[in-house]
Amino acid sequence: xxxxxxxxxxxxxxxxxxxxxxxxxxxxxxxxxxxxxxxxxxxxxxxxxxxxxxxxxxxxxxxxxxxxxxxxxxxxxxxxxxxxxxxxxxxxxxxxxxxxxxxxxxxxxxxxxxxxxxxxxxxxxxxxxxxxxxxxxxxxxxxxxxxxxxxxx
Numbered sequence: 001x002x003x004x005x006x007x008x009x010x011x012x013x014x015x016x017x018x019x020x021x022x023x024x025x026x027x028x029x030x031x032x033x034x035x036x037x038x039x040x041x042x043x044x045x046x047x048x049x050x051x052x053x054x055x056x057x058x059x060x061x062x063x064x065x066x067x068x069x070x071x072x073x074x075x076x077x078x079x080x081x082x083x084x085x086x087x088x089x090x091x092x093x094x095x096x097x098x099x100x101x102x103x104x105x106x107x108x109x110x111x112x113x114x115x116x117x118x119x120x121x122x123x124x125x126x127x128x129x130x131x132x133x134x135x136x137x138x139x140x141x142x143x144x145x146x147x148x149x150x151x152x153x
Contacts (some may be wrong), residue, residue, distance in 0.1 A: 020149065024052050027147040028095060031131050034122035036099040039073050039088045041127055042066040046150040048077070053134060053146015064103075064150060075103075084114050093120050094142055095133070103132070118142055121150065128152050 021027060048062040066075040066088070073088040084105055091102035103119035116137040121130050130150040135142035 020051055022051055024147065027051060027131070030124075031093075031122055031133060031147070032096055034124050034131050035126070037101050037121065037123035037126070037130065039090065039101055041123070042073055042075075042088060042101070043068070045078075045153040046130075047153060049149045049151065050134075051147040051149060063153070084117070085110055086117075091118075091120065093122075093133070094135075094144075095120075100133075119148075 020030070043066050046064050046066070048064055061079065063078045064075055065078060065082075066073055068074075075086055075088075076082045077084040085107045086103050086105045087107060089102045089104055091100050092098070093100045100120040100122055103117075103121060105117040106115045118135045118137060119132045120135060121132040123130055128151065132148045132150060134145045134148055136145055137143070
């Protein structure tokens with residue numbers, strides 16, 4: 001496990017969410033210095049905590065489940081039941097042209113709106129804590145909607 005890059009213990013109560021700023025400018029700086037993860041790091045369940053943008057669904061048990069199928073990392077969200085199926089792929093961030101893991105919802109069975117979601121994820125603490133940018137593809141360009149954390153359960 002790699003050391004946490006951030007100068008405080010982020011994996012504290014609510015998996016460190018309370019120690020994060022809640023403004024996009026500060027979170028963008030954290031995202032810029034976060035480590036580009038390997039897709040293979042993602043397995044199992046992670047809590048989702050929206051930091052900016054959309055309402056936080058954590059109180060409803062919002063989680064993401066990652067698993068391997070046919071050699072690919074796939075997954076789905078869980079809020080009471082599975083929804084929003086996705087696959088992982090390597091990508092490039094629109095913030096700084098560095099690598100990211102893309103959570104891509106363009107999968108059969110998802111609604112038209114869901115298929116346009118592309119989360120860009122970087123690592124804060126390997127296999128423990130990740131920061132993500134929630135993006136929506138609008139007129140073929142990603143539109144940034146907010147930051148979130150993924151914390152391994």
